[in-house]
Amino acid sequence: MLCAIPLEIAVRELNGMLYQSLHLAAKGMPTLIGERMVNEYVVGCGRPVLYFDSDQSVGINEAILKDNGVVFNVNPEGMHIAQEQQTLDNFTRIAHCVSLICTWGDHQVQDLKSVFPEEVHDRILATGYPPFDLVQPRFKPLHENPAIIEKHGRDYVLINTSFAYANNIMGFDRYMKMLSKMEEWKIYADPEYRAIQQGIHDHQKLMLDAVIDLAKKLSAYFPDRHIVIRPHPGEDSSFYSDNLAGLENVFVEKSGTAREWIASAGFVIHHDCTTGMEALLMGCPVIQYRPHYNKRAMAPIMPSLGVKTVTPEEVADVIRSGDMPEQMRKEQLEILAPYLANNTESAAQAIAGLAETYGKGHETWLPEPLGMWENAKCWRKYASKLIRARQPGRNGRKVRYALNKFPRISLEKVNGILEELRRCEPDLPQVSVRQLCLNTFLISPRD
Template sequence: MLCAIPIEIATRELDGILYLALHLAARGLPTLFGERMVNQYVLSSSNPVIYFDSDQDVSVNEAVLAAGGRVINLNPEGLNQWDAPEYLDNFLRILPCVSRICAWGDKQAAMLRSRLPPDKANLVAVTGYPSFDLASKKFLPYFRDESLGRRYGEDYLLINTSFTCNHSMGFDYYFEMLSRMKEWRIYKDKKFMAFMRRNAEYQRGLLEPFVALTRHLALRFPKRQVIIRPHPAENMDFYRSRIADLPNVHVLRTGSVRKWIATAGAVIHHDCTTGLEALLMGKPLIQYRPHFDPELAAAIVSELGHPAETPEAVADLVVATSKGCGPAPSAHDLTSYVANLRQKACEVIADMAAGFAAGGPAAWKPRPPGVWGSVKCWRKYLSKLLRAKQPGRNGRKVRYALSKFPYMTEQDIRDRLDKLWAIEPELPRARVERLTVNTFLLTQ
């Protein structure tokens, strides 16, 4: 069967999906991947596919099953499953139309199963998540970008933020928009939104302290560059307007966060998933907590790294880690939360997909949409580029959408595959074809 994997945020998901696609190819399964055009291919065909659901869209899942396909839920926000149990209610809607739900670890699986009817508990499988297969010292060469080192030095300080309260579209507008989507009805739940607003207030109390930390580090280490890398949803101008006078501070969001981690001298966060990635990649990690509420900070990731409560303490830890200070112990067994630490998620998931495909029909091969179809795709994309130049919220909304999956060529994908093959030459050689804007087909 053909595997179909829609991707929302390329910088977060693409590398892991490519690695998964190569493991699927090793089992004779081609992979269609890319932006939302993947769903259009799936819905416009009556051919069965193995569909990797990431946003619990019941209508798409039902269509896949009706065509004789299978649905594997592979959610890129798996860490949120321990932040707020209310997120798990989203999975209750897809129980009649999902073949398997992939959990990042045993703890998330237990939480999921606790919310499911007993006869549905076997839908949950502990797999890990594909991108965390690549979060290790072994794959540092894959992510390492020599141009970053040349431009910012080999010892720059990377500050990763993930503050929803600083959303580029505005907190209230963004969540109102989500509440109108059928797959995110949870944002209409008053109890859940009360929690989200409390969390936003907590985060607002962190914004200015993180700016103060940045200024302190820039002045304490004038010969080192300091990089603030906000979450893709954040308003970058908040930070830029407050550090414009500091020549060694940069607010940037280009490329994968793993590239920035791979070249950084040290990584600083509060409760960001990138802290876990930095730890797994072997980078010195500091967890800055000018104030801390264990009920509102993201559990697990907020306890990773050397803790520091003041800018001075962070700066002292920067010096200590540069002299070989060892990694701070985690308060948790991370293997229970990230199964990748004991198994390769891509192998487990690829075996699962191969099991679903066994005995089924041969994979159908999607083709480019033809002249008129291509014109429609390009017209839509070019329209976004024009609308992104609009002032105000409308322009910010389109720019946010474009930033989630920047335009890519076949060569962009081939370059990433070449890097994966250089590290693991035993992976199968595969061909990649661009079908239309940001939609690709990988076959062996």
């Protein structure tokens, strides 16, 4: 059966979902993976696919099931399910049009069961999330980037920010307006839910100033070390560049994946970000910096991960110590375990096994590359984005936001990632890769 995996943010999802595609190939299942054209190929095509839903999209899910397909909900924001009742309720919209909900962990299973009808409970499973399989030590070669090490060394201090509300590249109000117009995110139009998001925005605003202060002080405390700020893909990186201009050992970087930066960092500092969890799982010393605390404005569990600090001086003391206490790391991994099944099993392997079961008896078909004219239209749209991204004002910011989430990805890059994954895990199968159009690839098992 053909699997279809649409991606939203390439730097967050691409490597992990390519890893998932290799596990699907091991079960004899091809995968269509990429940006928006994945949906163009499979929604309403009249042929069955196993669709990886990430947005609780009722219309798309219904169309897939109508064509005798299968829908697995595999949500990249799985740690945030229990944050607000409205978010939980948003999942109930797909109770009638989802075959399985694959959650990050047992805790999220219980959260979702609290709002789903009992007859759906057996369709909610803790599988883990495939991209987090890649934090295992054997995948370290996949993440280490020689260009990063050459520029910054191996002792740089990495500050990962996640303030996509207060520092959104589109502006907060316009970002909320855009979300509220999307069918699957109508909850953002609800005044009560919007008030909650405003509270998160206000908390993040305080943290923005605190992070600037932290970077300036760490720059002075450690003049011989690089301080690297890596904003969330949805953030406006110029905020940091403008406020930290003139500090020669402070760098604002948006290139590469989060794990590329974590892999060679001396310390990782976060406030409320999944990169703190990834750094902990990858064995990097983690500092949790929270000069301002607002439980409702922060993701569950994330503020518990890392050595707790509230002032730049405390952060500096931890860095001087050289590491985080090993016993603390072990205790925090135990705290994390109910929220992330990847601690005990491979999510990609578990989901591939389920896909094999649900895909039995279904036709397997392979989509073809777009014709010359249709392919040209895709490239024309991309070229238009590059031009419009240079515009000043909100239009340019909106296009830059889209390009930051999903820049152009080449066939060579996809093949390179797959080759490195197989090098780290030699039992993974050989596959054939075809680029069907811009940012859309078909990965098929080799005979």
